Amino acid sequence: MEYSPKNIESKWQKIWDDEKAFKAGTDYTKPKYYALVEFPYPSGQGLHVGHPRPYTALDIVARKRRMQGYNVLYPMGWDAFGLPTENYAIKNHIHPKLVTEKNVAHFKNQLHAIGYSFDWDREINTTDPRYYHWTQWIFLKLFKAGLAYKSSMPINFCPSCKVGLANEEVVGGKCERCGAEVVRKVKSQWMLKITEYAQKLIDGLEDVDYVERVKVSQKNWIGRSEGAEVDFKLSGKEESLRVYTTRPDTLFGATYMVISPEHPIIEKYAAEITNLDDIKKYQEEASKKSEFERTELVKDKTGVILGGINAINPVNGKEIPIWISDYVLMTYGTGAIMAVPAHDDRDWDFAKKFDLPIIEVVGGSTVPVTEAAFTDVQTGVLCNSEFLNGLEVKEAKKKIIDWLEEKGIGTRKVNYKLRDWVFSRQRYWGEPIPIIHCPKCGYVPLKEEELPLLLPEVDSYEPTDNGESPIAAMRNWVEVACPCCGGKAERETDTMPQWAGSSWYFLRYIDPLNDSAFASKEAIDYWMPVDWYNGGMEHTTLHLLYSRFWHKFLYDQGYVSSKEPYMKRTSHGMILGEGGIKMSKSRGNVINPDDIIAEYGADTLRTYEMFIGAFEESASWSENGVKGCRRFLDRVFKLNDIVVEGDAYSKELEIKMHQTIKKVSEDFENLKFNTAIAAMMALVNDFYKIGKITKGELKTFLVLLNPVAPHITEEMWEMNGFDGRLYKTSWPAYEEAKTVEDSVEIAVQVNGKTRTTIIISRTASKDEAIAAAKEAIADRLAGQTIIKEICVPGKIVNIVAK
RNA sequence: GCGGAUGUGGCGGAAUGGCAGACGCAGCAGACUCAAAAUCUGCCGGGGGUGACUUCGUGAGGGUUCGAGUCCCUCCAUCCGCACCA
Numbered sequence: 001m002e003y004s005p006k007n008i009e010s011k012w013q014k015i016w017d018d019e020k021a022f023k024a025g026t027d028y029t030k031p032k033y034y035a036l037v038e039f040p041y042p043s044g045q046g047l048h049v050g051h052p053r054p055y056t057a058l059d060i061v062a063r064k065r066r067m068q069g070y071n072v073l074y075p076m077g078w079d080a081f082g083l084p085t086e087n088y089a090i091k092n093h094i095h096p097k098l099v100t101e102k103n104v105a106h107f108k109n110q111l112h113a114i115g116y117s118f119d120w121d122r123e124i125n126t127t128d129p130r131y132y133h134w135t136q137w138i139f140l141k142l143f144k145a146g147l148a149y150k151s152s153m154p155i156n157f158c159p160s161c162k163v164g165l166a167n168e169e170v171v172g173g174k175c176e177r178c179g180a181e182v183v184r185k186v187k188s189q190w191m192l193k194i195t196e197y198a199q200k201l202i203d204g205l206e207d208v209d210y211v212e213r214v215k216v217s218q219k220n221w222i223g224r225s226e227g228a229e230v231d232f233k234l235s236g237k238e239e240s241l242r243v244y245t246t247r248p249d250t251l252f253g254a255t256y257m258v259i260s261p262e263h264p265i266i267e268k269y270a271a272e273i274t275n276l277d278d279i280k281k282y283q284e285e286a287s288k289k290s291e292f293e294r295t296e297l298v299k300d301k302t303g304v305i306l307g308g309i310n311a312i313n314p315v316n317g318k319e320i321p322i323w324i325s326d327y328v329l330m331t332y333g334t335g336a337i338m339a340v341p342a343h344d345d346r347d348w349d350f351a352k353k354f355d356l357p358i359i360e361v362v363g364g365s366t367v368p369v370t371e372a373a374f375t376d377v378q379t380g381v382l383c384n385s386e387f388l389n390g391l392e393v394k395e396a397k398k399k400i401i402d403w404l405e406e407k408g409i410g411t412r413k414v415n416y417k418l419r420d421w422v423f424s425r426q427r428y429w430g431e432p433i434p435i436i437h438c439p440k441c442g443y444v445p446l447k448e449e450e451l452p453l454l455l456p457e458v459d460s461y462e463p464t465d466n467g468e469s470p471i472a473a474m475r476n477w478v479e480v481a482c483p484c485c486g487g488k489a490e491r492e493t494d495t496m497p498q499w500a501g502s503s504w505y506f507l508r509y510i511d512p513l514n515d516s517a518f519a520s521k522e523a524i525d526y527w528m529p530v531d532w533y534n535g536g537m538e539h540t541t542l543h544l545l546y547s548r549f550w551h552k553f554l555y556d557q558g559y560v561s562s563k564e565p566y567m568k569r570t571s572h573g574m575i576l577g578e579g580g581i582k583m584s585k586s587r588g589n590v591i592n593p594d595d596i597i598a599e600y601g602a603d604t605l606r607t608y609e610m611f612i613g614a615f616e617e618s619a620s621w622s623e624n625g626v627k628g629c630r631r632f633l634d635r636v637f638k639l640n641d642i643v644v645e646g647d648a649y650s651k652e653l654e655i656k657m658h659q660t661i662k663k664v665s666e667d668f669e670n671l672k673f674n675t676a677i678a679a680m681m682a683l684v685n686d687f688y689k690i691g692k693i694t695k696g697e698l699k700t701f702l703v704l705l706n707p708v709a710p711h712i713t714e715e716m717w718e719m720n721g722f723d724g725r726l727y728k729t730s731w732p733a734y735e736e737a738k739t740v741e742d743s744v745e746i747a748v749q750v751n752g753k754t755r756t757t758i759i760i761s762r763t764a765s766k767d768e769a770i771a772a773a774k775e776a777i778a779d780r781l782a783g784q785t786i787i788k789e790i791c792v793p794g795k796i797v798n799i800v801a802k
Numbered sequence: 803g804c805g806g807a808u809g810u811g812g813c814g815g816a817a818u819g820g821c822a823g824a825c826g827c828a829g830c831a832g833a834c835u836c837a838a839a840a841u842c843u844g845c846c847g848g849g850g851g852u853g854a855c856u857u858c859g860u861g862a863g864g865g866u867u868c869g870a871g872u873c874c875c876u877c878c879a880u881c882c883g884c885a886c887c888a
């Protein structure tokens with residue numbers, strides 16, 4: 001009989017649905033396993049060939065875990081708020097809700113056709129009011145805890161999307177989504193104090209099993225640094241200028257200071273500044289530059305001196321000038337620095353340009369500090385620094401900070417690059433922020449009983465030109481009575497960013513229909529944390545960081561019982577087009593998974609995506625590779641023709657069977673799906689080589705292949721009259737003792753070069769092995785003196801001879 | 803500039819410090835066929851040899867080791883992050 005995936009696949013998909021085969025149980029006494037993949041944004045383009053890679057990988061894990069007796073939760077849902085849907089709605093005058101519904105239906109059909117073992121009873125959608133009820137609820141908790149605040153500050157604004165962006169959404173100075181140049185705009189925005197969790201987000205990484213590159217990126221993004229804040233007295237004034245430095249040891253080399261153009265001291269002493277016009281001009285230029293232009297690889301430093309005001313270096317009492325330059329950012333540290341040109345590249349550049357003194361205070365450089373800054377902290381020794389002279393950098397840091405603290409002019413300080421999360425968008429298609437602005441009472445949270453605050457219907461979804469959300473025009477929605485004083489008040493018209501819904505969705509899956517809480521305590525205690533979460537590297541500093549932050553907050557509030565949401569995080573590589581180029585519409589090389597399923601079947605698609613290469617690395621698509629996997633499944637199906645009776649493994653293949661069970665079991669755990677499949681291909685080759693397969697062998701083989709190719713294996717299980725359903729079977733066991741052959745082929749080397757191989761008993765002693773090896777290469781050893789004999793049992797014998 | 807990764811046949815890719823190239827693709831030869839496709843069998847890194855064999859070979863150069871694709875040092879190339887964070 002011919003292998004016909006079309007019939008087989010729809011047949012089994014229906015059976016699995018009818019039997020609720022993959023429903024996560026509520027028997028909380030069973031061991032649980034929570035496998036999670038990032039839920040997709042249901043775009044109009046439908047499923048991309050990149051989606052099935054991670055979904056199949058964890059589907060394999062989930063199916064294997066079920067067969068190992070776990071109560072498995074492997075859910076799927078829709079991260080459906082977002083700009084593309086809204087833009088499509090604007091263009092076509094369709095309600096985004098309808099667009100979303102249509103796209104979700106399409107996505108769901110596509111995913112269904114691939115045969116994933118998702119528990120569809122737990123499907124969630126971030127745009128569903130029953131879902132965003134709890135997104136808003138968490139926001140209120142954040143607000144009440146003082147972690148959500150409104151702030152007027154320069155933000156990254158995309159003039160094309162007409163929306164403010166979080167720092168994480170700005171890539172190379174451009175809008176992550178549309179690619180337009182981002183400009184700086186001062187706006188009043190809701191912010192979340194993720195910075196308050198900076199240290200916890202770093203510390204938590206110690207307790208989880210994430211791939212190293214994810215940990216490293218998160219740590220770099222949070223950007224912890226240790227140093228000191230130091231006060232520099234302004235000459236002739238009581239006030240001081242506070243700086244942050246990681247090199248307090250170089251304080252004696254601070255020959256000038258630099259402040260950011262936005263630094264408040266400029267306004268404060270405007271009257272005393274002698275060159276105010278120049279400064280105003282400089283400020284204006286700086287404000288016009290986008291954040292990107294300001295921080296772009298600027299070789300040429302710009303700046304202007306703050307005329308009429310000087311500072312005093314606290315360690316030596318010397319009067320030093322203050323400069324203004326946009327290489328100092330108001331948003332980091334104190335917005336002011338002490339400049340040590342001898343030991344900082346940027347200060348060195350600036351000093352060279354404006355001819356400022358360079359004083360060496362750390363010796364050990366091979367070139368004089370007039371040639372280049374010496375920034376090495378490992379080898380340097382302090383000089384020209386009075387009581388610090390002769391100390392190594394590390395000791396000097398400690399000593400100077402102690403000294404500063406004692407004198408009350410400085411203090412130890414840790415800083416982070418991480419900035420607070422810009423949490424409001426002037427857009428329609430997002431969760432309304434449940435806050436009412438009362439002129440008397442300020443920002444008043446909506447009562448929790450009033451949630452969800454529904455997104456109102458509007459005529460136009462387009463953001464207004466003055467940068468307000470389209471819902472701002474809905475006056476009857478906006479104008480409300482203050483819940484606090486009853487007076488006239490207005491609702492917040494900004495909505496939440498796309499990242500809100502995904503920051504806690506893994507908690508909703510565990511109890512998706514609960515109307516009285518985001519999830520019951522019992523369910524949370526049972527299911528959390530997620531055991532294995534796979535997702536894209538591109539979310540490392542976005543979704544992954546945000547959701548860890550929210551989860552840690554919920555933990556601190558007592559709503560969840562684990563400090564970290566995800567125990568294990570892995571990341572898949574991208575799938576590129578043929579020839580290693582990115583798939584894109586403009587190149588016309590986009591592969592639609594539907595076409596692959598139609599031509600080769602879902603099992604082939606699944607097998608190919610797992611066989612394509614190392615899971616964590618990017619791989620390029622190859623139609624011939626797909627064909628190869630189909631050929632493999634054809635050969636699998638044709639095993640039906642050579643099945644013979646017998647539950648036992650045949651003598652020829654017994655060891656091979658045990659080896660393959662071991663290999664596949666281990667490889668599935670370690671993301672090595674490609675080699676697991678290779679091992680199964682090799683086993684199939686062996687079945688054909690000996691011309692038969694026993695029923696016992698076939699049973700085991702089908703179970704091993706099932707997680708990868710669930711339809712064909714389930715069909716063959718039935719065809720061969722095996723008991724019940726394959727998906728209800730147990731994962732096969734192997735005996736370690738039977739994974740090794742009685743006799744082994746070992747290499748015989750002379751001076752490290754393999755000369756021949758011999759077959760000896762696995763239990764042969766070293767002496768026996770060496771004796772046998774010597775005999776095999778006796779002619780080569782003739783006339784030589786044996787210096788050394790090395791034997792690694794089961795591997796090699798190496799004779800060192802002269 | 804900083805951080806991370808990668809570099810192995812014609813291609814995708816395998817190899818706890820122990821026979822480099824598993825498995826797949828492509829290619830070549832043969833079987834089947836009127837023929838083609840599909841399928842099956844065999845070969846398939848380079849040089850040398852009719853041959854059993856031999857020699858070179860994992861980006862380059864050094865080193866450690868009886869033995870290195872794998873460990874260490876230096877360099878080159880490519881990709882991905884971050885980027886004036888004091």
